[in-house]
Amino acid sequence: MRKTRTTRRAVAVMAAAAIGTSLLAGCASDEETGSGTGGTSADGKTVITVGLFGTFGFKEAGLYEEYEKLNPKVKIKQTVIERNENYYPQLLTRLASNSGLADIQGIEVANIAEVVQTQSDKFVDLGKADGVSKDDYFGWKWQQATTAEGKTIGLGTDIGPMAICYRKDHFEAAGLPTDRDEVGKLWAGSWDKYIQTGKKFMNSAPEGVKWVDSASGLYNAAISSSATRYYDDKGEVIYKTNPDVKRAWNVAAEAASEGMTDKHELFTDSWNKAMNNGTFATLSCPAWMLGYIQDKGGEKAKGKWDVAPAPKPGNWGGSFLGVPEASKNKEEAIKLAAWLTAPTQQAKLFAERGSFPSAPKSYDTPEVADAKHEFFSQAPIGKIFSAAAEGIPTQVIGPKDQVIQENIARTGLLQIEQKGLSPAKAWDAATKAVDNALDE
Template structure:
């Protein structure tokens, strides 16, 4: 997951461990008062997520419950990560209404490590330090607090590619071969130029891409420094890479290449099945979302090609245990299992969430996806993951990104002058940061 917004994401992750009798005992059957529901030895571990992490869809909850007959998993989720985060902040402040497991989007993890380490369990007390070697170094480091606390376990990462509708491109007289397209749009200039050719012969009322917000998000995901410098300085309004992403997104809007859809809105969801756009920048976690929205009728109409402008990362998440959780130990055992290499491999093969586990990445290299015209998704996303920069994560990344995409939506939907929209974004960031 989701993730742009957070990417959302759409967001996703997992792994399987050989469970010994000792582990089974640790995961269930506890006689502690705070680990049993109703005093019958059975417990319900609650999980609160955003977007689509894919655990239920991939059958992982059912598998875990079978391995642990005394555990029932109850998941709640919010589609929009911004809404989820706002609600989570309210509950963290009040100390009530928190699930045993809470999802944290990568754009928020710096807030957790720098400002909220007292709100989440240090997973080292449950043995998490032994898992460090399973994860990419950057993924592990991002969830490590200033005093060395381990505040979450990584689910997926969001290597980027471009998803496209072969049927729509064919009707517009454009190539559909993924290798040829990768060459034609090797740069973002090439991508926009091809989009203008598509617009000239677009079938029906279809657009080149879903929204300029998704274009901006995927482009900024290609950069090491985005909103903050490596030294922690706020640089968003003078970062050349960010300004370039803004300008290209404005160009797409003013050229009429966008379907003008708000990501994660009901209209955006419906557009996948309706064929309202020909291309969509897609991190790996987006694949499961596309399948869910486009349905069986979309199988074979979609394909995936290398992203214009080089590799990047958009999204990826963590699973954390609040200090106010009712079943802390059982929650840790669940997230340890869900993020283990075996489960992360299963999750990618079934729903497309790319592993953050180093042990799982090589195992999925040969994966293809029949829904996406047998695209070699293991190779495409694996190459992108290896080439993507290690991003600088800042305290307010997600909030700044939201203000910028809101401003781009003004240009796209209302025809607001780009300079005025940038001014609005600057005011929004200033208000957000206080």
């Protein structure tokens, strides 16, 4: 799930330039803002409008400019709303009225299930577009944007395969191995092993340094590596009885109640400052997180961080491009959406902006396979995240996944960290908050 979107920087591929920050819905926007529909420009070109939230990176990576050179009769106009929490309600309003829509609209993974279930008639079936093949994408990614009847309303842009980012200097000070292969073995296959390693770290931790940044980030990583979450395949809410949810909760609650977390809420000033000050040793890292850490950690942290495989593969992030039926330039918009999400362009976007491809065919390209990150001790990020992506479990994404997860994190886990609630009382508070939100 994408909570905050920040501006991307360039990824280090072979030559090791900086990887871009998150594709989350939030903190920074592109230069152009507003709304608008396509049409024809004064010089007779077909104007294709692309409505997005945050920074997808297409413009910054030069993909629009490349497409316009390949198609000289086309002009692309990008419009952006900074935060998905503002973008998505507006998108629903415009879909309801069939007006004000861009020719291409971005859809965040946390909203895709609701759009598929309630708005599929408002979008073109991109599964039938020329040049588009479901075999180019992970099956679970394709399915997320596909109705029960087989209509695919969105093409996947990126995904968020996860690793663990760790501070080598803190590991060394605590007597733990620092080599990324040895570090990965400490917790391979189990989040419980990750907690046990954290307890060893805390016994000899440098003064003022905690094992992990936050309970909510840890919970998100643990539940994202489970096959089931909040809904079953019939659309029923099952989070209270799902053992995978309770296991993820127990992992995060144990870390919080035993003082192993740095007690931060994700994407806040205190979390950013903690990265700069180095007050935690590990955090769960989707591919987009590397640029965020580099940005907030600063030059003084360069070479102190490294990347190891997560205990289990999981996914945190991802979006889609859809073409509304109300598009004024539907056929041209379909061509552009298909081109932007094709494996070749996904590899380019990773190289320039850090968006990890949802198209596995791009993983053998030099842009992905040979990618290393200078800031993270030359970690072979292309290989690490490709392997993680291949192991991501197929999950049921429900229409209110984001509501459930945010309440578990904020009303539950954050209260253990910041108010000293017991895990049992915090769970009760979280479930009450979730139920109230679902009833609204």
